[in-house]
Amino acid sequence: MRDVPRVSEEHLIARREQILDAARVCFLSKGLHNTSMQDLIQEAGLSVGAVYRYFKSKNEIIVAIAGTVVGTVQEHIDEVAGRRLPLADSMSVVLEAIDQQLGPGGFLPVALQVWSEATIDPTIGAIVKDRYEALRSSIRALVVHAVEDGELAPETDVDATTAVLYGMLPGYALQRMLTGLPDKATYMTGVRALISRR
Amino acid sequence: MRDVPRVSEEHLIARREQILDAARVCFLSKGLHNTSMQDLIQEAGLSVGAVYRYFKSKNEIIVAIAGTVVGTVQEHIDEVAGRRLPLADSMSVVLEAIDQQLGPGGFLPVALQVWSEATIDPTIGAIVKDRYEALRSSIRALVVHAVEDGELAPETDVDATTAVLYGMLPGYALQRMLTGLPDKATYMTGVRALISRR
DNA sequence: GATAAAAGAACGAGCATTCGTTTTAGGAGA
DNA sequence: TCTCCTAAAACGAATGCTCGTTCTTTTATC
Incomplete structure (x- = not known):
């Protein structure tokens, strides 16, 4: 033209x-x-x-990074939700994805920076909130499946269980970033012990 | 003189x-x-x-803040460990302490800033690591008590269980700071559902 | 040859920190 | 008890530097 x-x-x-x-x-x-x-x-x-x-501006770059950094685990979780594995196995896959992002070159240390910024800058706060609510609903799907498949009791409080499983993910990532411990296998032993008990 | x-x-x-x-x-x-x-x-x-x-220097102030900010929950946990409550009740008390520090004026948003800095500045990283390892061993004491009191099975993997319970704390705090959800009662329902199951 | 894209020198604002000066606390001497 | 005196404590203007950003110039593309 x-x-x-x-x-x-x-x-x-x-x-x-x-x-x-x-x-x-x-x-x-x-x-x-x-x-x-x-x-x-x-x-x-x-x-x-x-x-x-x-x-x-520099801030626009930070905002763009915030948008991408937060979205990466999402894909792993959604993919795993589609597979309808036993709950503990799903958690294991997600933790594996987290593990890969912990080392140098992984995005989780940058994510931590972004979380920190989110409490200060409302624009970034909104982005982070949006992304992590999407993540939560992906985890929620895992819990719903577990109830449907009889892995968790029918009377399970889905939202409450979702909240705790969801919390285990940053809980693991933070421990590893700040103290180096525990390794994934140890953490998974604990997760299995809690969610697989009869 | x-x-x-x-x-x-x-x-x-x-x-x-x-x-x-x-x-x-x-x-x-x-x-x-x-x-x-x-x-x-x-x-x-x-x-x-x-x-x-x-x-x-300014950095010296940040380092001093890092030292204090990280130590506050410690006292609550140690105090609660001394009471030998049922595990879920101990967790409830600790989460209550966390809850109080989430709002404006609470130290947890500042703690998040410090965690973020810890991955960048080795001096702060060392302080944070030191403090959170102390915190971990306080949580570990809760788990040991729960095993001794028959609340958890004798064959429980203490370190693994400690890691997961420990992770639940920042897991809760982060969720609240970043997304606003869930409230403490909901989270505690999830925690009780997992640790009190027979 | 016209215009988008890339370059990089230049700029003003704001930063952490320094340093010479002023104020203040509190013991010594009367 | 009152008055000096001295060193600690507090002050704040000044400094040098680095930052994010702007703007004019050069290069590349169709």
């Missing part, structure tokens, strides 16, 4: 992702606030102007 | 506490890094020089 020197749309998306990847790397090692735009720009291998073409 | 115009030791301690109180207030509302020394100094009602007499 117009005579335009425009670059492919994939290229634009790729550039955006390139910036967000750099942001994740920087935020992981230096934290949200100790990462300067200079750090981030250098990590991305771009220029100041290029980055500001895609995000109009 | 010397002819000294020195102020009472309580006064020195009180001034220190005055600064730390101001820091807690600021960190709660603006976060560790968006709080400037000016903010903190104004909140404390002191002068720049006065604050720098007691702490030689």
Whole structure:
């Protein structure tokens, strides 16, 4: 139509992702606030102007990261919910996914930064709340299945049980990030002991 | 001895506490890094020089806050461990203490800031690790009591069970801080359902 | 050749911290 | 008890630096 020197749309998306990847790397090692735009720009291998073409402020980058970082475990849980495994096995799969994200390069340390920011910045608070409520309802589906399949008693309080199982996930992640303990196998032993008791 | 115009030791301690109180207030509302020394100094009602007499840097203040913020729940748990209540009741008391610290003025939002910092700053990481390992062993005592009193099966894996119960605490606190749900009663229903099953 | 995209020098604001000065507490001497 | 005196304590203007962001210039694309 117009005579335009425009670059492919994939290229634009790729550039955006390139910036967000750099942001994740920087935020992981230096934290949200100790990462300067200079750090981030250098990590991305771009220029100041290029980055500001895609995000109009540092805060906008943080918001974008908040949106992605929170969504990753979601997919694992939804996928596992579809499989209708025994509850303990589902939990095991989810914990495995968490475990993989704990190490260097994993997104969970960045997620912790985001949680912290969420209590301060209402925009990020809203994003986090939205995402984690979706996560909760995925866990809830696991509990509903367990009741339907007779694995949990019919009179089980679904919401209450959901809340506790849901809490076990960040409970595990936080323990590991802050103290290093326990390993996944130990934690799963405890989880099984609680949910598989007759 | 010397002819000294020195102020009472309580006064020195009180001034220190005055600064730390101001820091807690600021960190709660603006976060560790968006709080400037000016903010903190104004909140404390002191002068720049006065604050720098007691702490030689902003980071030193953050470290001091990390030490105190993490220690408060500890006392509640130790106190409750001494009472040898049924396990679920002990958990209820601890969750009540957590609940009180969730609202405005409570220290848990500041604790979340500190956890986040702990993954970045090794000094704070060490403090947090130390404090939360102490907390873990307090929880462990509750589990040991429950086994001794026949409330949990003799073959219970104490460390695994400790890990899960321990995880339930930040699991609850995080849910509440990030999503607002669930209320304590609901969560306790879930906890009781899991640990009191025969 | 026209315009989007990328570059990077420059800028002002705000930061943590320093330091020379002023105030204050409290013991010594009368 | 009152008055100096001194060092600690408090003060706050000044400093240097780094930050996020803007804006003009250059490059690349169709």
